[in-house]
Amino acid sequence: MSLTSHVEELKKRHATLSQKVEAEQRSPGSNHLVIAELKKQKLRLKEEISRLSVTA
Structure with missing residues (x-):
């Protein structure tokens, strides 16, 4: 899996x-x-996306 496809996922x-x-709220x-x-899960994903985007 390429970095780009990983970020998209x-x-x-x-x-x-x-x-x-939103549904739960x-x-x-x-x-x-x-x-x-x-x-918290959303935030972890956002941080990972940001980290990978800087690396790319």
């Missing part, structure tokens, strides 16, 4: 997590711990 995963966060009785964990 990470961006897709980030977008999917964004959708999950809209749902009644949303679990704040789940939202926080999803946001």
